[in-house]
Amino acid sequence: MKRVYVNEEYCIGCRLCEIHCLVQHSQSKKIIKAYKEEAPQLMPRLVFEEEGPLSFAMPCRHCADAPCLDACITGAMHRDEETEAVLCDEDKCVGCWMCVMACPFGAIQRNLKGTKAASKCDLCYGEEMPACVAHCPNEALTFEER
């Protein structure tokens, strides 16, 4: 399957990935509206890490053998049959955080201000290219089949 790959050497720490991830998952899909009216219930679905000159974005790896799928007690976490992406059905999620405990990438976050559910990358479901990759100015994120 196509995955988002991270190349930390190319990351310049602009955090556009975070911004466009949030906008893509907003109601309005408009940057100003998303930030002024919809945040803070919204959060970026990837984790951005930065320390000194080093930085990178960490979206879900959509593991072939995903520990979060084993850990989920509600069936919210599931593999999409079509795209093979690991998706979280936020209506089913009860916020037990077993997935947060299980994910070795720390790629699943708690959305405590909005859905109260697990928040993770859905590869911008339905889009040809995830927003984080599309807006990365330096190809630190790529979307490809390896």
Place this chain on the structure above:
Amino acid sequence: MRYVIIGNSAAAVGAIEAIRQHDTENPITVISDEPHHAYSRPLVCHLLGELVDEERMHYRPPDFYEQLQVEPMLGVRATAIDTQAKTVSLAGGGTVAYDRLLLAVGGKPVVPPVAGVDLDGVFTFTKWEDAQNIDRYIRDKDAQSALIVGGGLIGMKAVKALMARGLRLTVVELADRILSTSFDHTASKLAESILRRASAEVITGTTVKEIVDKDGHVDHAILQDGQVVDCDLVIFGIGVRPNLDLILPEPEKNTGIEVNRGIVVDERMQTSVEDVYAAGDCVETYDIILEVERPIAIWPHATRQGHVAGCNMAGVEKTYEGGFPMNSEDIAGVATIAVGLTAPEGQVPVEHLEEYEIIKRYDRAAQTYKRLVLHRGRLVGAICVGDIDRAGIYTGLIRDRVDVTPFKEHLLSGSFGLISLPKEYRKHMVVGEGIIV
């Protein structure tokens, strides 16, 4: 060829899905004494607490059995296994023949022999039926208060449910602190103070001696230290042990299936009898930290073991490498996670204690606590109370037995993340195509 699965929870569902990945032809029969379509046992507390409705108890779609061509025999109890004739006997007569059998029979709640346990208003708390019975009792008797016996994970689930229902709660725990198997002393005491702040009473160092009735139902309980606890109902949440009813007592049952504390299985999840597999809370498997075989009754392991069993039953070689305890538990609204060997001071022989190093951080103002346990430089356990974000990275470091010495000082820093890990390990994780467990 016929697959028969006794049990219908995480291990059974894991096995069904694995079998169907490799074999879409041969029939699968699921036998369960519960009448329900596969449902989530961990959600039983959410159901009783009215935090989810009945529909959400089902963690697989309503057409799960049809889609995967499973013949469900629900509400039917398996009473015996004949491993020679390869049949399962059913309550009320009849047998089902199998070629490959999976025992996914789960655990049984522990109820100590206390006077009054048979009274109306005394419950265990692991199944859907338990939640229904407790719910009905609360409504019928207008129950206002409850005594929860056991301050472990099941006890905490009972607290969550009944707190949501507005009952006045008392938790009694025989050990000197609650959550004594998954937490260290500090985390336990913090959890106790969280419960007390949420108006639950916590009594440690004693347990219930007698439950006393008024007109046939629970009125109060007398503890071993003489204290009297007024309560309209009692829930035993001491723990579960592997359900060995189909195998013990030997030699009467004569299955030939080896049991120790749980059903003994090999790496392929096969029991000592060929073509009989077992998975989930009924088995004992390898604890990769303590390096012993023991039952670890948790959901993710049951799913994984069921998956491994299902693959092997379908003729595809797969091994289960073992695991370690891990739990994520909400305590009166405070998120907690405990993974691995969290308190060596109670779990390993004294002469080995010097091999362990503890690093911890307690933020009194924020009421958060983290404790990490290192064994000869490798992370083997983690406790997080209040702040659980990215705790899974610890789980991964424990599983991969990574030497954390070079970045030890970053483990508890506020900015801890994959960025704190050695470049090689991080790149292997970040660049790779996801892990293969």
